[in-house]
Amino acid sequence: MIFDPVIRGAKRVLIAFWARREPPHVPGRHYSPAVADNVQRTMNLIMPLAHPGPETTAQIVKLLRQRADDLYSGLDNVGTVHFARFLVIDGNLQMISVFDGDIETYIRDFIASIGHVFDAALAFVKDPPPLPTAENPARFVDWVHTHDLIQMPDDLTELVDDLSLLPRSLLTLTHTEPDSQLGMYRAYAGYSAAQIRQALGLDWGEQ
Amino acid sequence: MSPAIPTRDDVQGWVLSGYNYPFSRHHVVAVHDRMAVRSLLRDAVTGTGGVTQIQSALPWGERPPLLANVGFTHSGLAALGVGRADLDRFPTDFRMGAARRAIRVGDFGDNAPNHWDVGTRDSSRAHLLWSMHGLTIDDLDRGTAELAGLGSALDIVATYDGTALPDNVVHFGYVDGLAQPRIAGFHEPAGDISPLGAFFLGHPSQFEGVIFDMPSPTELVTNATFNAFRVLEQDVFAFEDFLDDAADQTGRNREWVAAKICGRWRNGNSLVTHPDVAGEPDDPTVVDTFGFGDDPRGEVCPFASHIRRVNPRDGEMVTRSANNSRRVIRRGMPYGPLIEPGQPRDDVARGLIGNFFCASLTAQFEGLQHDWINQGLHHPNIVGTNDPISGFNGTGDGVFTIPMADEPDIILRGFDTFTRTRASVYTIMPTLSALRWLVRSA
Structure with a gap:
């Protein structure tokens, strides 16, 4: 057992070597005609803080409390958002959300509704996008793509032929993208936020 | 500046x-x-x-x-x-x-x-x-x-x-x-x-x-x-066959079906202003002066119809204030020969050369295509259905709901994609x- 750390270290070196020699295909967002693939999509935005620490976190908490009404009514106005939450973990501001439709449409509707609140939060982030986002929406969308975790394909046969093995393609991908979304369960797949609100008798849009 | x-x-x-x-x-x-x-x-x-x-x-x-x-x-x-x-x-x-x-x-x-x-x-x-x-x-x-x-x-x-x-x-x-x-x-x-x-x-x-x-x-x-x-490219024969089938299934006039799926009668008149029959073509100054605000259940013009998807006007919308946000200027012209009534099926290519002008391809053209034409996300009653005329309906996957006022809604199923992208x-x-x-x- 004394050799375990050595073996683990050797594996890491080998995987890094593989990844450098044969860079993995990093999957982009999945698109398909199926409705279940087009609603309840996820965004995992991981934004390193410029100066992580108690003061920064406290300032962000204060900002979100002060602007909570704007934020929630803005997300209501977008209308395609199921859940959205902000977290600070390990020096990263994170926005985790579940939304319907194309991510680029979502981000653009989001900028139009609550871009000003988001701009204030982005002021705490390292290497922020060009601000205000409302005057640079396309560059903000690009920035989101680079800060949104990659999503492992639901259908692993794209990467793995034999699930009893850990193939090189999966190892080099997890080396290149150490953080990723591994999967997601849906209790009611295929339904949009507006459908659920409508079924529950809640206001679902512009009436 | x-x-x-x-x-x-x-x-x-x-x-x-x-x-x-x-x-x-x-x-x-x-x-x-x-x-x-x-x-x-x-x-x-x-x-x-x-x-x-x-x-x-x-x-x-x-x-x-x-x-x-x-x-x-x-x-x-x-x-x-x-x-x-x-x-x-x-x-x-x-x-x-x-x-x-x-x-x-x-x-x-x-x-x-x-x-x-x-x-x-x-x-x-x-x-x-x-x-x-x-x-x-x-x-x-x-x-x-x-x-x-x-x-x-x-x-x-x-x-x-x-x-x-x-x-x-x-x-x-x-x-x-x-x-x-x-x-x-x-x-x-x-x-x-x-x-x-x-x-x-x-x-x-x-x-x-x-x-x-x-x-x-x-x-x-x-x-x-x-x-x-x-x-x-438009498969006109398949489209007309679909209208025949839909007319048979529903017992309705095929031109009524054609009007419901587009939102306009084939002569251009809106269902909003002409809910029951096509009538004489409206004057160009009034043919586009209508809204959906007085039709909240889509019983006049279905939510899933082509014109209500691409331009929801003042109708209710999931994304508030988005009604006019995805508009594009359309410049289209047909190509290929006109089909005469009763003409047998041919293999001649015909369709539409379309140009869609906008200041943001993502925010307007692509947002329209992805979220509204192809997913119906702007209204909860049609989520997951595609535009019957220009959407991707796979092979026989099309679904189209016609909301009815005093009887069960009519649902047309199983139609194909009628429009193919060639360039x-x-x-x-x-x-x-x-x-x-x-x-x-x-």
Whole structure:
């Protein structure tokens, strides 16, 4: 057992070597005609803080409390958002959300509704996008793509032929993208936020 | 500083006018000799050297026999010498081009780029879109000869000829082109009006507080307009068969079904103003003056109908205040021969050459295609269903709900995709002063 750390270290070196020699295909967002693939999509935005620490976190908490009404009514106005939450973990501001439709449409509707609140939060982030986002929406969308975790394909046969093995393609991908979304369960797949609100008798849009 | 307001003598006329000519021709052009093509463009801007002048939006007296307009792909701007730093500032949708964005707009399966015409999906060859409108085919041929006169300096890699059909109908039999956005500064400021920035780069957009990203240099992009050029083949026989089947299944008149799926009767009249019968065609001044606000259940005009998807007007919407946010200026002309009533099925290609002008391809054209035409996300009653006329319905996967007032809703199922994408090219159409800047050193 004394050799375990050595073996683990050797594996890491080998995987890094593989990844450098044969860079993995990093999957982009999945698109398909199926409705279940087009609603309840996820965004995992991981934004390193410029100066992580108690003061920064406290300032962000204060900002979100002060602007909570704007934020929630803005997300209501977008209308395609199921859940959205902000977290600070390990020096990263994170926005985790579940939304319907194309991510680029979502981000653009989001900028139009609550871009000003988001701009204030982005002021705490390292290497922020060009601000205000409302005057640079396309560059903000690009920035989101680079800060949104990659999503492992639901259908692993794209990467793995034999699930009893850990193939090189999966190892080099997890080396290149150490953080990723591994999967997601849906209790009611295929339904949009507006459908659920409508079924529950809640206001679902512009009436 | 705010950019200069677009003017009729500077913007390309096609953005502001559908021209209403009988013939059109679009050449997708590969640039081989930068200086020779820049020289051609310089002549085209000034209308000298025997080259037809790029048409501005100034009114004309007598109709010119030939109108020419030009757009550039991202690789086309590179081919003409725009620098890398500037090229990198263009929005990602335009930089990627239509083929790499295809999946986002519903170009799956038979509509996917590997089925498109080769020249149009190859960014190393699709550089310019040279669009002409002519009073006769001979006029168009003259315009083609102006390009061909450059010999090996360019290649025409694809050509699409449009022919207007009688009464402005398209091959599915509907009168088309009735609804167009009206733009502040160019149209009467009554009713819904789009801000300049919805169609010309550099101005406040239709999203409150948002200005779409300005690429650089400003000399090239100010007041420019993006265009999604699309060649959409229409299976008219399958569409008419579907109407027959739907009429049989529902016991309704097939023209009533045709009106429900489009939102307009085939003569162009809206279901809102003519809920029961088509009637005589409305006067052009009133044919587009209707809304959906008084039809909250879609019992008059279904939520899933083509015109209510692409332009929900004042109807209720999931995304508040988005009703006018995805509007595009549509310039379309049919191609291929008209089908006579009772004509047996043939294999002749026919369809629509569509141009969709906007200031943001993602926010307008692609948002419309992905979220509304192909997913129905703007209304909870139609989520997951696609536009029956222009959406991707797979093979036999189509579903269309007709809400009924005093009886169970009618649901049509199992229809195919009637429209196939044959080509798609994203271009930018600069102003005439921008073209002068582009060719300044020619």
